[in-house]
Amino acid sequence: xxxxxxxxxxxxxxxxxxxxxxxxxxxxxxxxxxxxxxxxxxxxxxxxxxxxxxxxxxxxxxxxxxxxxxxxxxxxxxxxxxxxxxxxxxxxxxxxxxxxxxxxxx
Amino acid sequence: xxxxxxxxxxxxxxxxxxxxxxxxxxxxxxxxxxxxxxxxxxxxxxxxxxxxxxxxxxxxxxxxxxxxxxxxxxxxxxxxxxxxxxxxxxxxxxxxxxxxxxxxxxxxxxxxxxxxxxxxxxxxxxxxxxxxxxxxxxxxxxxxxxxxxxxxxxxxxxxxxxxxxxxxxxxxxxxxxxxxxxxxxxxxxxxxxx
Numbered sequence: 001x002x003x004x005x006x007x008x009x010x011x012x013x014x015x016x017x018x019x020x021x022x023x024x025x026x027x028x029x030x031x032x033x034x035x036x037x038x039x040x041x042x043x044x045x046x047x048x049x050x051x052x053x054x055x056x057x058x059x060x061x062x063x064x065x066x067x068x069x070x071x072x073x074x075x076x077x078x079x080x081x082x083x084x085x086x087x088x089x090x091x092x093x094x095x096x097x098x099x100x101x102x103x104x105x106x
Numbered sequence: 107x108x109x110x111x112x113x114x115x116x117x118x119x120x121x122x123x124x125x126x127x128x129x130x131x132x133x134x135x136x137x138x139x140x141x142x143x144x145x146x147x148x149x150x151x152x153x154x155x156x157x158x159x160x161x162x163x164x165x166x167x168x169x170x171x172x173x174x175x176x177x178x179x180x181x182x183x184x185x186x187x188x189x190x191x192x193x194x195x196x197x198x199x200x201x202x203x204x205x206x207x208x209x210x211x212x213x214x215x216x217x218x219x220x221x222x223x224x225x226x227x228x229x230x231x232x233x234x235x236x237x238x239x240x241x242x243x244x245x246x247x248x249x250x251x252x253x254x255x256x257x258x259x260x261x262x263x264x265x266x267x268x269x270x271x272x273x274x275x276x277x278x279x280x281x282x283x284x285x286x287x288x289x290x291x292x293x294x295x296x297x298x299x300x
Contacts, residue, residue: 019185026178030171037167040297052299059293066289074181074282081120084128091132095139102143 025073029066036062127276131283134246138287141242142294145235150300155230160223162216163296169212170292173247176205177285180278187271195266195274199258202281206251213244236295243291246284253277 038044039058050058072078077085116122149158179201186194217237227237257277260266266274 022178022181022185026175029174029177033167033170033174036293036297037163040163056298059297063290063293067286070177070282070286070289074177074285075279080124081118083118083120084124087125087128088132088135091129091135092139094132095136098136099139099143102140102147106147 019076019079020073022073025069029069032062032066032069121272123272123276124279127279131279134283134287138239138243138290141235141239142290145239145295146300148231148235149295151231155233156220156223156225157230157232158296158299160220160225161296162219165212165216166292166296169209170288172205172212173209173285173288176202176209177282179205180281184271184274184278187266187274188268190268192261192264192267196258196261199254199261199274203251203254203258206247206254206281210244210248210251213240213247239291239295243284243287246287250277250281250284253280 036059039050039055039062044050045055071088077088116125118125179198183195183198183202186192186198225233225236227233254277257274260273
């Protein structure tokens with residue numbers, strides 16, 4: 001059989017047969033973006049008495065959540081082979097080490 | 107095992123095009139993370155000249171929605187290919203291309219406006235880091251749009267289907283990656299006060 005879903009037969013990787021509700025993921029990403037805009041609005045900041053630090057942390061948390069949804073569901077890492085996840089994770093880890101070094105140096 | 111599997115398989119039992127592309131994306135993650143950190147470090151040190159107060163947040167927020175929606179259109183393209191739905195494949199791929207082109211168009215409009223208002227690459231550290239980071243991202247989106255146009259031409263020739271959607275999958279990975287990078291650029295550049 002021809003390749004299907006990027007895996008040769010007999011591999012442990014999960015095929016693309018399993019997939020989430022993409023529309024729902026799209027709605028979740030949109031809602032998270034609305035929340036990002038909301039926590040930066042002066043009305044919400046006054047209403048919740050949010051400090052700049054709390055606002056910034058909330059923004060980073062929303063961004064991380066959106067990123068996780070994109071990687072896991074749109075890029076299929078949740079359903080694909082762990083090898084792909086490992087490959088990407090190594091890059092992210094190296095990027096974090098490099099970033100930490102930059103921040104410490106400058 | 108068919109010739110195609112032998113041609114595209116690896117000793118790990120995975121398609122080498124996807125494995126190679128994930129490796130490329132890992133290196134791209136390092137590239138963009140470095141640019142983001144440089145922006146964070148230097149943008150706050152720009153004490154003179156125009157700064158983030160010139161940025162049009164409502165317009166960029168709308169553009170963010172467009173890019174996120176284009177990612178949704180891309181997964182629907184691949185889903186249609188897997189199901190053998192040629193009409194859906196072509197429709198959603200065209201939508202992805204149009205939304206990607208729109209994103210780039212808005213970015214060009216934003217740049218023209220900012221330059222007109224005095225924020226240039228050489229204005230200060232904010233201008234330099236802002237244009238470097240968003241410019242490289244915009245260039246990646248432009249490459250993605252060109253790639254998707256080439257893919258669309260192949261789709262019109264009926265070259266994708268349930269047994270051959272990996273080229274679409276790889277193009278999708280690239281497209282989602284530029285979306286992923288923007289997911290972080292938007293709050294870090296436009297919303298957070300460093």
